Amino acid sequence: MHITVDEADGRPIYRQIADELKALIARGELAEGAQLPPVRQLAGDLGVNLNTVAIAYRELQAEGLLNVRHGAGATVAARDAGRERPSEEELRKPVRAALTGLVLAGLQRTEIMALVGDELRALLKGAK
């Protein structure tokens, strides 16, 4: 489980952790039912407080991606566990933001589509 936090990232630490866990789940490296490390262990590895990790776990639980049980650990939830799907617009907004950055960086249409295809391939490499 390779997770890192970047001081200069801008996003709060708990969100960085949550996002990285999401990515691991999306690509299947954390399969359905898999046990996550205890908050203390992950917190120790990252050099942050255990509560910071706990907040990340709870955020993913709220999205239906994790099952967190007091006393026992946290596990990856079933893929169709009753998590409400984000709205169409909710999904498109980050796409638009990312593409805006690429356009402003001067990339051409074909370069952009290639880059996206590239990332998507990497993401789906080991996925469900």
Add this chain to the structure above:
Amino acid sequence: MHITVDEADGRPIYRQIADELKALIARGELAEGAQLPPVRQLAGDLGVNLNTVAIAYRELQAEGLLNVRHGAGATVAARDAGRERPSEEELRKPVRAALTGLVLAGLQRTEIMALVGDELRALLKGAK
């Protein structure tokens, strides 16, 4: 100039404004040299403090997208104005995040590429 701020967005208001302005610039609706509304006007339209807008303007100036002059207004900078290009990783990170969301929402590869192509087309519609 249609800009809106969303209370429930999570991101700070000044960043929402900055991101929307970026999108307008990327798609050419705010062309090179175009004058931006005064901070007080935009702030009034959005119902926020003028400083909040000013912070957004300054952020874009720091990225080399705007020329802000004390006393005169803010204008869109030349497209190749000495703005340092974000690193490759800096560009890919948002792409990865957006794609992660799409994958977790259950979209298939072809659906994702179609959605991205769709957004990119909209973005490049009137661009430079």
Add this chain to the structure above:
DNA sequence: TCTAGTGTATAAAGACAATGTACAATTTTG
């Protein structure tokens, strides 16, 4: 020059993020 219009600086209030410590639930061990 004066005035209206523009961005800027500063301080204060409130919200948020990260932490330290103590608590509660579960699992393991004997």
Add this chain to the structure above:
DNA sequence: CAAAATTGTACATTGTCTTTATACACTAGA
């Protein structure tokens, strides 16, 4: 079954970030 170890949770505290109100400074035009 009881005790200990392991795990997540609650809460108060500290510091940082956001947003605001108010006053200031620069520019352009009459």
